[in-house]
Amino acid sequence: xxxxxxxxxxxxxxxxxxxxxxxxxxxxxxxxxxxxxxxxxxxxxxxxxxxxxxxxxxxxxxxxxxxxxxxxxxxxxxxxxxxxxxxxxxxxxxxxxxxxxxxxxxxxxxxxxxxxxxxxxxxxxxxxxxxxxxxxxxxxxxxxxxxxxxxxxxxxxxxxxxxxxxxxxxxxxxxxxxxxxxxxxxxxxxxxxxxxxxxxxxxxxxxxxxxxxxxxxxxxxxxxxxxxxxxxxxxxxxxxxxxxxxxxxxxxxxxxxxxxxxxxxxxxxxxxxxxxxxxxxxxxxxxxx
Numbered sequence: 596x597x598x599x600x601x602x603x604x605x606x607x608x609x610x611x612x613x614x615x616x617x618x619x620x621x622x623x624x625x626x627x628x629x630x631x632x633x634x635x636x637x638x639x640x641x642x643x644x645x646x647x648x649x650x651x652x653x654x655x656x657x658x659x660x661x662x663x664x665x666x667x668x669x670x671x672x673x674x675x676x677x678x679x680x681x682x683x684x685x686x687x688x689x690x691x692x693x694x695x696x697x698x699x700x701x702x703x704x705x706x707x708x709x710x711x712x713x714x715x716x717x718x719x720x721x722x723x724x725x726x727x728x729x730x731x732x733x734x735x736x737x738x739x740x741x742x743x744x745x746x747x748x749x750x751x752x753x754x755x756x757x758x759x760x761x762x763x764x765x766x767x768x769x770x771x772x773x774x775x776x777x778x779x780x781x782x783x784x785x786x787x788x789x790x791x792x793x794x795x796x797x798x799x800x801x802x803x804x805x806x807x808x809x810x811x812x813x814x815x816x817x818x819x820x821x822x823x824x825x826x827x828x829x830x831x832x833x834x835x836x837x838x839x840x841x842x843x844x845x846x847x848x849x850x851x852x853x854x855x856x857x858x859x860x861x862x863x864x865x866x867x868x869x870x871x872x873x874x875x876x877x878x879x880x881x882x883x884x
Contacts, residue, residue: 599844599847600844601801601840601841601844602786602801602806602807602808602809602840603632603633603786603807603808603809604630604631604633604808604809604810604811604837605632605633605635605684605704605808605809605810605811606622606625606626606629606633606634606635606811607635607788607810607811607812607813608622608634608635608636608637608813609637609819609821609827610637610659610662610819610820610821611812611813611814611819611820611821611822611827613819613820614663614664614665616665616668616671618815619636619664619671619672619675620671620672621815622813622815623672623675623676623679623681624675624679625813625815625830626679626681626813627679627680627681628830629833629834629837630834630837630838631681631837632681632682633676633681633682633683633684633701633702634672634676634681634682634683634684635684635685635686635704635810636664636684636685637685637686637688637706638664638669638685638686638687638692638695638696639663639664639686639687639688639689640663640688640689640691641656641659641660641663643688643689643691644659644688644689661820662820666692666695669685669695669696670699672699673699673700676701682701682702683699683700683701684700684703684704684727685699685700685704686703686704686705686706687703687705687715687718687719688706688715690714690715690718693718693722697724700724701724701725702724702725702726702727703719703722703724703725703726703727704726704727704728704729705726705727705728705729707729707730707731707732707733707758707760707788708732710728710729710730710732710737710738710741711741716728716744716745716748717744717748720744720745720747721748721749723749725752725753725754726745726750726752726754727753727754727755727786727810728742728745728753728754728755728756729756729758729810730756730757730758731757731758731759731760731788732760735776735780738755738777738780739780742755742781742783754783754785754786754807754808755777755781755783755784755785756786756787756788756808756810757770757773757774757777757785757786757787758789758790758810759790759791760790761790762790762824762825762826763790763791763792763824763825764790764791764826765791766791766793766795766796769791769800771796771799771800771803771804772804774786774787774800774804774805774806775804775805778805784807785805785806785808786800786806786807786808786809786810787800787809787810788811789809789810789811789826790812790826791826792811792825792826792828792832794836797809797811797836797840798836798839798840801840801843802843809840811833812826812827812828813827813828813829813830813833814827814828814829815829815830817829863875863878864878867879
């Protein structure tokens, strides 16, 4: 059964914001302008994201301090999203972030890397907010356990995202058919979190595998911190994809086989059943001298 409405399009800002509030606002405005339904940010503190031994030994990981979103931005971003009529979503990476976000987000998103952390799943579930759980790298048993935690602690409104946590992901590694596996197993809406930057993958996810969500990484200008990795879309690239998918749903109609209003003027110009000449005799009579 195909979906009856277009998927929810979520623009993932990730770490492309430069810790600049004006740039964050621009992300929201651009996402709204290109047809997105929601904008997602990430709220983490490096010291609570990685173990101390990793930060001590890895300069690459320490450099991600510059990717942190200031928590003071959160109320401003929520207001901007409301102003632009898009939902505000954010991924918490620790328990404190859940409390900061709870008064402001329309829904939570839990990242694939945090799927195993029951305490975070419980904390988000108990807020009563809708929740999206990404399942990259997980096997079915790990997803099953996470879903059980969500349900046990009161999250009645959740969706799953299938993804490949490779940045970028080649089309042949997307395994879109796993969306049907998740939908059948957990009887909940399932979407696709895209790291492919491949329009064919997005169309296939929606039109063949019934994705109820398309989440994608967005950058404004190819200057974001994550753009060079190759998984971020630019606005001019993703806008026609969103428009194309939505217009496809507009073409479904009601299924009744009858002439539509645009065809009616031409009905009289069909070949007459008696002599095979156009138009029908009734129309020809109007042209008689």
